Amino acid sequence: MTLNRAHNFNAGPAALPLEVLQRAQAEMLDYKGTGMSIIEMSHRSKEFEAMINETEADMRELLNIPANYKVMFMQGGASLQFSMIPMSFRPSGASADYIVTGTWSKKAVDEAKKLGNTRVAASGKETNFDRTPASLETDPNAAYLYYCSNETIHGVEYFEEPTPPAGVPLICDASSDFMSRPLDITKYAYLYAGAQKNVGPAGVVIGILREDLLERAPANLPVMLDYKTLAAEKSLYNTPPCFSIYMVGLVMKWLKNLGGLNAMQTRNQQKAGLVYNAIDQSGGFYKGHAQPANRSLMNITFRLPTESLEDQFASEAKKNNLIGLKGHRSVGGMRASTYNAVEMESVQALVQFMQEFQRKNG
Ligand SMILES: Cc1ncc(COP(=O)(O)O)c(C=O)c1O
Helix, strand or coil: CCCCCCEECCCCCCCCCHHHHHHHHHHCCCCCCCCCCHHHCCCCCHHHHHHHHHHHHHHHHHHCCCCCEEEEEECCHHHHHHHHHHHHHCCCCCEEEEEECCHHHHHHHHHHHHHCEEEEEEECHHHCCCCCCCCCCCCCCCCCEEEECEECCCCEECCCCCCCCCCCCEEEECCCCCCCCCCCHHHCCEEEEECCCCCCCCCCEEEEEEHHHHHHCCCCCCHHHCHHHHHHCCCCCCCCCHHHHHHHHHHHHHHHHCCHHHHHHHHHHHHHHHHHHHHHCCCCCCEECCCHHHECCCEEEEECCCHHHHHHHHHHHHHCCEECCECCCCCCCEEEECCCCCCHHHHHHHHHHHHHHHHHHC
């Protein structure tokens, strides 16, 4: 059977490595001689426990996570974190600082406001979220400083984390650039990511939490909203998202085989570089949304001269097997998501298509 895999530029759920899908397919009917798939067995079985432990160990190795950090596999999507973070890490009466760089950090700040004192330490709104703010007005007494390392919709990425005042914990939504490059986890008190961009299917959120933060959580939190439960029970307090965790585990093996996060970073820089080059060399036909210093390596956002050309671009791209290029409905334009699993070959096909489209319509 010949495979007709799409050039997949979806923003999430997004492309997964072919090898990972094939391995899942091969193991679907009989996982390691058990006579059943991983999603048909107890999450208390020794096979499942071995799998989740190995997934965590591989992630710790790839990210160099110190022993005083917990790794949690959670449900509720990255969006539930918007509520859990202030509930757990902002003590009653205290205020928390947020940097707003686009849709996702705005959603986080709105949720935090519902629950207590919240300050915006900086916002990119004035420049239509095309860059990370140059200066911060941080509160030295803030419970934490929150930011989003990659705004998936606007295509704006931080390449160096913002610096909170001394003693203020840094919290990050890394949903759309998690494990796309190395990061120094010791700079963060808490970092989380939905899996469905770079590391697996939807359904699981990975949280990496410095243990001392757990002491802040009030005693009366609902059990499923309490990081203490999740951390103490090693993500097995209740039935976890078994299949999603298994797939994340396979992606960890794939990342290790490819040479880890340094190798992945080089690959991602090369891929995004090709598309940004095509934008820059188009003489203004394609216009990138993000300022060059903050151009996301994961979500490349750009516009064409008119909306009708944008529609035409998306529909002709689709006919050429280039899928998922329409920008988010809230901002319009085009967006090419070039996550870890998107192959160079797909990016080359996109660039060629962009050049041809301009030749015909420019
Ligand atoms: C940066 C970022 N944060 C949070 C979310 C919300 O994730 P979920 O749909 O898993 O709640 C998304 C979704 O695309 C995202 O890109």
